[in-house]
Amino acid sequence: MKFSRRGLMVATAAVAAASSAGAKPRPAAAPPAWTPDATELAGRIRRKEVSAVEVVEAAIRKAEALQPKLGAIVTSDFDRALDKARSGQISGPFAGVPFLIKDLDPYIGLPTRFGSRSSLGAKPVKAQTPFIDAYDRAGLVVIGKSATPEYGFLPTTEPMGFLPTRNPWNLGHSSGGSSGGAAAATASGIVPFAHATDGGGSIRIPASNCGLFGLKPSRGRMLDGRPNNKGIDLSVAHCVTHSVRDSAALFAVSEDTEAGATFAPIGVVTGPGKGRLKVGLLMETGTGLRPDPEVVQAVESAAKLMESLGHKVETTHWPIDGNQFGRDFTALWSTGAAELAAGVSKAMGRPADASVLEPFTLGMAELVRGLKPGDIPAVVERLQAAAKAYDTWLTRYDVILSPVLGHVPADLGFVSGDVSFETLQARLLSYVGYTPLHNVAGAPAMSVPLHWTADGLPVGVHFAGRIGGEKRLFELAYQLEAAQPWAHRKPPTSL
Numbered sequence: 245m246k247f248s249r250r251g252l253m254v255a256t257a258a259v260a261a262a263s264s265a266g267a268k269p270r271p272a273a274a275p276p277a278w279t280p281d282a283t284e285l286a287g288r289i290r291r292k293e294v295s296a297v298e299v300v301e302a303a304i305r306k307a308e309a310l311q312p313k314l315g316a317i318v319t320s321d322f323d324r325a326l327d328k329a330r331s332g333q334i335s336g337p338f339a340g341v342p343f344l345i346k347d348l349d350p351y352i353g354l355p356t357r358f359g360s361r362s363s364l365g366a367k368p369v370k371a372q373t374p375f376i377d378a379y380d381r382a383g384l385v386v387i388g389k390s391a392t393p394e395y396g397f398l399p400t401t402e403p404m405g406f407l408p409t410r411n412p413w414n415l416g417h418s419s420g421g422s423s424g425g426a427a428a429a430t431a432s433g434i435v436p437f438a439h440a441t442d443g444g445g446s447i448r449i450p451a452s453n454c455g456l457f458g459l460k461p462s463r464g465r466m467l468d469g470r471p472n473n474k475g476i477d478l479s480v481a482h483c484v485t486h487s488v489r490d491s492a493a494l495f496a497v498s499e500d501t502e503a504g505a506t507f508a509p510i511g512v513v514t515g516p517g518k519g520r521l522k523v524g525l526l527m528e529t530g531t532g533l534r535p536d537p538e539v540v541q542a543v544e545s546a547a548k549l550m551e552s553l554g555h556k557v558e559t560t561h562w563p564i565d566g567n568q569f570g571r572d573f574t575a576l577w578s579t580g581a582a583e584l585a586a587g588v589s590k591a592m593g594r595p596a597d598a599s600v601l602e603p604f605t606l607g608m609a610e611l612v613r614g615l616k617p618g619d620i621p622a623v624v625e626r627l628q629a630a631a632k633a634y635d636t637w638l639t640r641y642d643v644i645l646s647p648v649l650g651h652v653p654a655d656l657g658f659v660s661g662d663v664s665f666e667t668l669q670a671r672l673l674s675y676v677g678y679t680p681l682h683n684v685a686g687a688p689a690m691s692v693p694l695h696w697t698a699d700g701l702p703v704g705v706h707f708a709g710r711i712g713g714e715k716r717l718f719e720l721a722y723q724l725e726a727a728q729p730w731a732h733r734k735p736p737t738s739l
Contacts, residue, residue, distance in 0.1 A: 279738075281487040281731065282341045282436040282494075286383075289340040296340025300329040300385050303342035306434045306739045307387065313415060313737055315407030316428040318347050319354050319389040328385050336383030337493060343384035344438040346426055347392050349376060349481070359392040359422075361405035362588045362600040375467040375481055378498040379439065390438055391425030394602050394661055395584055396479075397577070399449045399649075399676050401425055402660040404602050410656065411453055412735035413701055417653040420450030427454040427484050432738040437490050441468075443479035444577065445648070445679030448691040452648035452704025455693045455733055456484045457721065459491055462712050463686030464506030466499055471506065471686070476576065476627055478683040486731050488721045489514070495714065510715045516726065517719030523550055523557040524637075526646040529677030530566020535650040539703055542695035543647050546705040549694070550645065553723060560641065563633040564681065570673065572623045572630075573680045574611070579620065581608035607665030627684050634685035638710045643720065648691045648706040650674045678706055688714045692721055693730045700736075 280288070288294045304322045311317055325342065334340055345351045348358055350373065355366035379386070391401050391409045401409035401424025409424040411417040412432040419428040423440035427450030430438050440447045442460040451458025461480050464471045468481040482498070485491045496512040499505075525547055528534050535543075547557045584605065588596040598606065612620075638644070651674070657663075659671050682689040688711070691704035709717050725731075 279433045279486070280436065281485065282338055282490045283487065285436055286338045286341050296329040296334060296385065297326065299340055300325050300342050300387065303387055303435055306432075307429075309739060310432050310434055310737065313410065314412060314428045314432060315409045316391055316419075316425040316432070316434065317344065317388045318357065318359075318391045318406055318425065321354055321386055321388045324353065325385050325387045334383045334385070336381055337497060339383030341384055342387050342435045343379065344388055344390040344426055344429055344435055345376065345379075345386055346423055346439050346441055347389040348396050348422070348441055349373065349439070351376060351386060351389065354389055356389075358395045359401070359403035359406065360394045360601065362584075362596070364405055373468065375498055378467055382494070382497045387435070390423070390429055392423065393421045394605055395580065396422035396441065396443060396446055397581060397605060397608070398422065398659060398661055399445060399672070400654060400656075400659050401428075401450075402656060404662060408656055408660075410737075411653055412737040413455060414653070414699075415737060416656060417701065418453060418656055418658070420453035420653070422446040423450045423484060424453075427451060427456055427458075430454070430484050430486065431456055431735055434739075437483050437485040437494065439481065440484045441479055441481045442683065444573070444683050445676055447482060447484060448648050448679055448689060448704070448706065449676070451484050451691040451693070453653040453702060454484070455696070455702030455730065455735065456486060457488055457491055457690070457692060457725075458484045458704075459495070459690040459714065459717060459721070460682065460688060461495070461499075461714055462507065462688045464500070465688075465712070465714065470500070475624055476631075476684060478576070480683075488718065488725050492718050495718075507712045513715055513718035513722070515719070516723035517716065521550075521555045521642040521716075521720065522640075523547075523555050524560030524641040524644045525557050526560060526562065526644060526678075529650060529674070530562040530564060530569055530681075531673065531677060532566070533650060533674050533677060535647045536652060538652050538697050539647045539650065542703040542705055543645065546692075546694050547645060549724070549728060553727060557645065560637075560644065563637040564630045566677070568626065569630055569681065570677075572626050573684065574669070575615065575620065575623045576627060578608035578611045581605045582612035585609035602661035604661040604663070604665060604668055630681065631685040634681060634687060635711065638687070642709070642716065644708045646678050646706045646708070648678060648704045650677055652697055652701050652703055682708050685711065687711045688717055690717050690721060692724055694724065694728055696733070
């Protein structure tokens with residue numbers, strides 16, 4: 245897939261319009277943001293109010309000051325970033341804006357270490373994907389790689405080979421995973437937004453934990469790859485942001501716009517929609533577990549907000565057997581760990597053990613080794629049936645409203661990879677019960693930062709749509725952002 249300049253030109257025009265002096269102002273009810281979003285920052289650079297060098301230097305200073313507290317960055321690229329900013333050759337809608345690439349994806353000149361001790365000696369790569377190329381063409385200046393748990397397996401970013409990534413709202417809590425480094429760096433103001441990926445909630449969970457907006461695209465929507473029809477591709481890529489407009493503009497430059505694209509491009513969504521939506525409200529997980537009272541309050545408040553905006557909200561129920569789905573998703577997820585363990589074992593010439601892989605990774609690999617030859621095909625067949633059930637469910641609703649997580653942001657160590665496999669499985673069952681179905685179905689979903697606890701922890705609210713329905717979600721997000729702004733909120737650990 246080659247990158248089309250169509251999305252780049254549309255996004256450039258949209259970002260320039262949004263950041264120009266004559267642009268439509270943000271809602272009057274919104275207090276001024278404590279830090280400019282990427283759209284505003286790009287506008288300031290474009291208007292020569294500040295130089296790209298000054299902006300990148302400021303990001304580096306913030307990174308150096310906050311990294312010891314947050315552990316959000318695993319590889320820095322400060323010298324190359326400054327060279328790029330000084331070159332005068334940057335163009336695109338986000339020209340000169342500092343950015344981070346998640347350390348699950350390759351970026352030319354930097355190693356990809358996947359949050360794992362097994363990859364600590366990795367060499368700088370010489371190639372990257374068309375999706376990452378799109379970021380370069382948008383003018384973003386990469387200052388480094390953001391932290392991730394081992395191969396993105398867990399909903400917290402506490403890899404044993406690196407520093408734990410701490411939540412800037414409370415350093416004793418998790419920033420989420422697997423895009424926890426991206427979320428911590430964005431929420432704290434190191435960068436205005438950052439690359440993120442999502443294979444079971446890994447954009448939405450960190451966004452929820454860190455008070456950010458995080459939208460997971462449909463499978464096949466972005467330049468990260470088209471469906472291969474050989475199984476179930478779970479992971480997709482986008483970003484975490486402070487503002488809806490940043491997410492929408494970056495979406496436009498990285499969606500697949502070439503001939504044969506899975507979906508017709510939506511371009512840049514620039515504001516709320518006018519339609520009234522039918523909303524299905526879920527509170528319990530598919531296994532019948534009820535979330536924490538604080539999470540219940542967040543979702544109930546969001547439902548009332550939706551009704552006040554003219555949308556119709558009614559209780560709905562999961563269209564799947566949650567217990568069977570959970571077992572099947574865990575089995576499919578574990579195949580990645582089994583492949584990893586096999587590859588590491590081959591490279592070392594001996595079985596991979598706890599000196600190179602984390603206990604949870606090894607536990608998943610062992611789970612797969614215990615399966616019979618026909619088990620995984622049966623798992624895939626049942627998950628494909630769950631995806632069809634999701635499609636049918638979404639013919640009755642425009643969006644589904646639910647929690648992102650069963651609890652407020654977890655304490656560090658609660659779901660980390662060194663917890664025993666059986667204990668961790670039980671904790672994950674109650675903590676992460678809302679987000680994986682959308683990866684199996686290939687449907688878009690988003691975490692919207694609509695609630696904070698009394699002691700200052702963010703709690704995101706989850707909205708999911710029909711496959712290919714990102715435009716509707718963006719329009720709803722703009723409406724929610726105008727009705728209940730969040731960008732002015734500043735975490736205690738920030739600059």
